[in-house]
Amino acid sequence: MLLLKGLVKRFGGFAAVNNVSFEVERGEILGLIGPNGSGKSTIFNVLSGTYRPTAGSILFDGHEIAGLAPHQIINRGIGRTFQIPRPFRRLSVFDNVALAGYYGQGRHSRAKAQASAERALAVVGLSVDARAEVGGLGAAGLKKLELAKALATEPKLLLADESLGGLDEQEMSRAAEMLRRIRDEMGITIIWVEHIMGVLMRVVDRVIVLDHGEKIAEGSPGAVANNPKVIEVYLGTQAQAVQQELATASHAEGAPS
Amino acid sequence: MNFAFFEVFDIYLLEAVVNGILLGGVLALMALGLNLIFGVIDVVWICYAELIMIGMYGLYYAFAVYGLPMWIAAPMCIALVAVLGLMLHYIVIRPLLDAAPINQLLATGGVLFFLQSFATVAFGIDFRNLGIRLPVLAIGEMHFSYARLLAFLAALAGMVTIYLFMTRTYIGTAIRAIAQDRQIMVLMGVDSRRLYLVTSALGGALAGLAACLLVLQYDVHPFVGLSFGPITFMIVVLGGLGNFIGGFVASFVFAEIISLGGLYSDLEWGYVLAFAFFILMMFARPQGLLTRRS
Numbered sequence: 001m002l003l004l005k006g007l008v009k010r011f012g013g014f015a016a017v018n019n020v021s022f023e024v025e026r027g028e029i030l031g032l033i034g035p036n037g038s039g040k041s042t043i044f045n046v047l048s049g050t051y052r053p054t055a056g057s058i059l060f061d062g063h064e065i066a067g068l069a070p071h072q073i074i075n076r077g078i079g080r081t082f083q084i085p086r087p088f089r090r091l092s093v094f095d096n097v098a099l100a101g102y103y104g105q106g107r108h109s110r111a112k113a114q115a116s117a118e119r120a121l122a123v124v125g126l127s128v129d130a131r132a133e134v135g136g137l138g139a140a141g142l143k144k145l146e147l148a149k150a151l152a153t154e155p156k157l158l159l160a161d162e163s164l165g166g167l168d169e170q171e172m173s174r175a176a177e178m179l180r181r182i183r184d185e186m187g188i189t190i191i192w193v194e195h196i197m198g199v200l201m202r203v204v205d206r207v208i209v210l211d212h213g214e215k216i217a218e219g220s221p222g223a224v225a226n227n228p229k230v231i232e233v234y235l236g237t238q239a240q241a242v243q244q245e246l247a248t249a250s251h252a253e254g255a256p257s
Numbered sequence: 258m259n260f261a262f263f264e265v266f267d268i269y270l271l272e273a274v275v276n277g278i279l280l281g282g283v284l285a286l287m288a289l290g291l292n293l294i295f296g297v298i299d300v301v302w303i304c305y306a307e308l309i310m311i312g313m314y315g316l317y318y319a320f321a322v323y324g325l326p327m328w329i330a331a332p333m334c335i336a337l338v339a340v341l342g343l344m345l346h347y348i349v350i351r352p353l354l355d356a357a358p359i360n361q362l363l364a365t366g367g368v369l370f371f372l373q374s375f376a377t378v379a380f381g382i383d384f385r386n387l388g389i390r391l392p393v394l395a396i397g398e399m400h401f402s403y404a405r406l407l408a409f410l411a412a413l414a415g416m417v418t419i420y421l422f423m424t425r426t427y428i429g430t431a432i433r434a435i436a437q438d439r440q441i442m443v444l445m446g447v448d449s450r451r452l453y454l455v456t457s458a459l460g461g462a463l464a465g466l467a468a469c470l471l472v473l474q475y476d477v478h479p480f481v482g483l484s485f486g487p488i489t490f491m492i493v494v495l496g497g498l499g500n501f502i503g504g505f506v507a508s509f510v511f512a513e514i515i516s517l518g519g520l521y522s523d524l525e526w527g528y529v530l531a532f533a534f535f536i537l538m539m540f541a542r543p544q545g546l547l548t549r550r551s
Binding site: 048050069070071074075080082086088089090091095098099100102103104105106108110113149153 | 427430431433434437438441443444445446447448449
């Protein structure tokens with residue numbers, strides 16, 4: 001569904017993303033990991049149209065989208081959440097989501113915006129009192145709002161940027177579960193950038209590892225967690241924990257993949 | 258005798274207070290237009306009052322020269338200035354959106370002189386008016402001009418319309434939202450260029466409405482913008498640039514200072530007081546009367 005070919009993004013002489021190629025299959029959850037400054041966020045910013053790539057192509061459903069404006073990309077069906085939620089604090093929770101729906105779908109229909117806002121709020125579990133002010137939401141609530149805003153644009157592909165940051169243990173597993181439900185029930189393909197490896201590895205189908213703007217590994221969570229290069233540049237001491245986590249997770253499900 | 262003195266004094270005071278409120282309505286309308294543009298596009302239209310001046314000429318020509326009925330002439334005038342607002346954005350502001358603020362100020366300042374000169378050449382420097390004199394409403398010993406009452410009510414209606422548009426439609430909600438966070442708006446699928454055009458047309462339409470209301474009360478000439486442009490800027494700055502409610506409150510504060518100041522002397526002294534108040538407030542609260550929440 002998404003195909004990156006030789007993507008390069010330079011800032012002056014510095015290549016934040018250097019010749020990265022990968023493909024995303026329809027219906028999968030792809031984890032995008034790597035140390036700070038490895039180019040994950042830059043890739044997200046290029047995919048969502050904030051940055052124009054220096055070179056390379058991005059095919060989405062067979063159409064080139066590299067260099068399109070952000071609103072055009074959203075209208076084509078790529079939604080995005082942000083690491084640090086930035087809701088409009090002077091609008092209600094519902095208006096925040098409905099506004100995303102109104103403009104994100106590119107159709108500018110009031111009824112559709114409200115319908116998808118209600119659906120998105122229900123999916124993330126924020127439907128209790130959506131007329132409420134944004135100020136009343138906690139960290140988990142803001143993350144949910146962020147997700148609901150992206151879902152209201154009715155994306156085919158969701159770029160989830162650190163959906164777990166700032167959450168406690170229990171909230172993290174719920175958030176991870178939510179991403180899986182979004183894929184299973186709404187059929188939305190997901191690329192997920194995350195620093196908290198244990199939770200990510202349990203949910204994703206495939207992982208791509210970046211380092212210094214280059215792709216250094218790609219494969220199933222199990223293979224990547226045991227990849228010596230990945231352990232060296234990124235997982236480090238986390239490796240053991242991640243491998244253990246994967247073992248218990250697959251044991252619990254009874255179906256190692 | 259003392260008693261009678263106070264009675265007369267009170268009536269004049271009340272009259273001045275009411276006139277201040279009536280003036281405040283029109284000032285608030287102008288401040289709203291300017292705030293809307295600044296809040297959304299982050300640009301100050303230095304030539305705002307000159308757009309109003311062109312609108313005043315528009316109504317003068319449509320109504321007094323070509324004899325169109327007011328119910329056609331006034332909407333035409335509002336539409337004319339709305340189109341001027343669009344053109345201003347498209348031709349002058351858009352190429353300078355990423356330029357330094359001083360360049361934007363200079364460019365719209367240039368439009369100010371352009372419009373003044375244009376009006377001088379096209380319309381001459383004579384003072385023109387609609388040639389209608391609306392009656393004066395007498396309540397007891399107080400006198401209020403119908404032109405002012407009408408202007409106040411129309412300004413109020415204009416502001417209520419904008420309020421409803423801003424709160425009940427998604428385009429209006431987007432306009433409020435983009436004033437809060439410009440970057441995120443684009444990433445929600447909003448084409449900010451289109452939103453800027455809508456905002457510019459709205460700001461222009463507000464200037465057009467103000468033009469219709471002002472030309473009921475004042476003569477129009479190419480430099481008429483100077484008599485209410487500076488006061489509008491002071492109001493908007495005092496209210497906190499881009500702060501709609503602050504601008505609304507500041508409009509009435511200024512209108513009362515002008516009106517009550519004028520009570521004890523000439524109206525010009527009211528303006529002197531208002532400007533002095535502004536300078537003092539800039540020392541006391543440089544961020545504006547109501548600080549903008551972030």
